Amino acid sequence: MVINDAIQLTVTIMLFVLSYIFYFINVSFCCFFILVAVFTTRNSPVILASMAIERYIAVCNPLRHAQICTTQRTYILIGIIWFVCVVTEMSDFFVTLASEPISFFYTSVFCLRQNIFRFPTLATKMQALDFLYFSCVLLTLVYTYLRVMFAARAMSTDRTSAQKARNTILLHGAQLLMCMLSYIYPRIEAVISMVFPAHILDIRYSTYLIVYILPRFLSPIVYGVRDQKFRKYLKKNFLCNQCRVTPSGEQENRLENEH
Template identity: 60%
Template sequence: MVVNDMLQLTVAVTLHVVCYTVYSINVSVCLLLLLLASFATMNAPLSLAAMAIERYVAICNPLRHSQICTVHRTRILIAMIWAAGLAPSASDLFILLAMQPPSFFQSSVLCYSRNIFKSQYLLYKNQASNAVYLSCVGLTVMYTYIRVLFAAKAATTDRSSAAKARNTILLHGAQFLMCMLSYVMPLVDFVLLGLFPAQRTAILFINYLIAYVLPRFLSPIIYGVRDEKFRKHLKGYLFRRSTFQKIAPANALSLKII
């Protein structure tokens, strides 16, 4: 998840810097960046669904968790997630290669998805694939959350683990809803740019922050701050730093007096 978020943010920032500085780049380079961004964006909800299933197995089938969630199976699952995320981008590439002449890939355009994928067929295909992927992920997150919620209520022992798993899946759901913003934003861009064409730069930048940057802030919270060991070291670091800042001025004052 962290690697995928790093890839997505790197490509998205590169695209925005290129659009604001160079304006137009080679179609082949733009196509590569757009496919990488689409691939990483599609991977995010699929990874959330896989992690929700892992929490479901750990709480509802704890005796079989070590047998089901092995390292080998986890690697296979990660490969399947990346293959499923790559499938829509690969199909877009093959369709574009079949529809456009070679000269198109040697030209320069403003690196925006609508300038590359102009066919209405590709638009409808992407809408259908996004609906299927997001529906499957949404149902998976909802099902695992409900099952873990019932397991937490029925548990007589180890309620803290069940409650932590329930809260984790709930945060997965919130992160999933925020990931869905990336699929809604093209429509929002179309509406806002039609209403305020003079504010194109500001609209695209603000929507980019909301749809792509903000959802990635939840990953450090879910997998960092909520971890007991990490939180302990973070508190210790912040406490020592604040103590040092308080002591340093006092030492400096005493040196001046001497």
Template identity: 45%
Template structure:
């Protein structure tokens, strides 16, 4: 996406940045509403399921903000390598956190359905926060490995220069490519196997259960299926460069448009899935959202009426 900046006119560049910025703001506002409801009601903060869910939402907000900011920066001001590395630290770390968080949520649903008597002891809020810290530690480690390779292969003058801030431009050695492929394969293999195993276990539990337990197991099974959909979308961000190469080779005149659509489909719009899939589907979350915002609308109407005073009736109304 960033490599096309020099081929764009001022109007095209403004249009692209405006679309990305507008969509990013809209999605962050939607996500922010769920974060606000979470911190407004302590009932969510005492449930490890919602702790993991809101962590996923906040992570998506950070990832979306940095992605859009990075796109705008590459169109406006040159970025030094040191500043670019800081932005890539946030970008690559949050990008790896999403699939790991999905795996953690799937395991929590598995324990709730298949080990209900042990769920309260195993899945606690304290352990959820400890798991989040572990996810951050695992996700940030590959960045420092890439940075050490960069320090070993590049001269000191490289870090004082400017560069197009895109991972493939900064980490462009064969060692970086090998390291990146290895991490991606290990990461997604682990998450994919976790989702498959938990889904099969919950599927068997749903067939063996009856009544309300069967409905609960069915909901958990559907949730893990949605985890799988999100994982596939996360994988699109890694294979999108190869798709872009093929599409650009087919239609080189539409290169900048292809890169924009690819960025929106793999980097921006997927950040809207978390609130839509979990917040809207979850009865407790959706009921609190309706209750809170309907109460806000009702109170604003009452304030407006009290400010203007009661409406005077005309003589015709009394007659």
């Protein structure tokens, strides 16, 4: 998840900065940036669903958790997620390659998806995929959350781990809602741009911050603070810094009083 978000942020920030500097970008470069950004954006909710399933197995099938959720199977699952997302999006590139003349890829455009993949059915396909991704991941999160919640009520000994797993799946749900903003924001942005056409650049900048930066900024903070080891070292370093600052401040006050 961290690697995926890092790639996504790096590519989208580069694309955003280049669009502001040059405004028009070569179609070939723009196509590469758009595809990588779409790959990583679609990966995020699927990875969240996979993490929720892992928590469900850990709570509802704890004895088989070590056998099912191995490191090798995790790598295989990550590869499958990337393969599915890449294959579904590469079809846009091949359709564009077949429908557009070669000279089109040597021209320069403002780097937006609709300016590159202009074939009429591609927009419908994108909306269908958005709905499919959202539905599958949402159903997965609801199912795993309900199963973990029922398991937590039935447990008489290890309710703490079940409660933590339930809270983790709730966080996955919150992250999913934030990730889903990337699926609906083009429609919202289009409506706002029609109302305020003179501020289209400001609207795109604001939606980029809210849709792409904010969810990925909150994610490591939330998970970092929830981790016990990270929280322990954070408190330790914070308290040590306070201890270092306080004696030096007292020493300065003593020196001032002596003078």
